Amino acid sequence: MKRFHVHVAVADLAANIIFYRTVFGEPPTMIKTDYAKWVLEDPPLHFAISQRGTAPGLDHFGIQVDSDEELSVLREKVGRAEIAAFVQPDATCCYARSDKYRITDPQGISWETFHSLGEAPLFGADNSKQACCSPQAKEKVAGKSVANTCC
Secondary structure, eight states: OOEEEEEEEOSOHHHHHHHHHHHHTSOOSEEETTEEEEEEETTEEEEEEEOSSSOSEEEEEEEEESSHHHHHHHHHHHHHTTOOOEEEEEEEETTEEEEEEEEEOTTSOEEEEEEEEEEOSSSBTTOOSSOTTSOOOEEEETTEEEEOOOO
């Protein structure tokens, strides 16, 4: 099963938890001091918010899959389209470990496709205050510039 993923940076985490709890009709699946997420079945959605010092608004989109096989199929589709992807095996971000890859659309919006491997005790591998989900660096892959990020 594939689940659409949206991550939004927010200015007030508590107010947004109340808002989205009302919108989705259920409490978050996970709440941390700087992060909350909902993993919904109807509609199939992985929705996350974080308050980590970045400008409020859309952080990135993604597709969550249930297996390495599904992740490989989606990666092959991107490869056939000759879209550069940044591969991140066993990445730690947003309190989770995941195998993932990232691409950037023509508008500069970050997309990730990921297979969750389990929870992690830290937001990012280095527990820094920088949002690991926001593009912080660019890396050249196959001659194209892509975001070097996680989440």
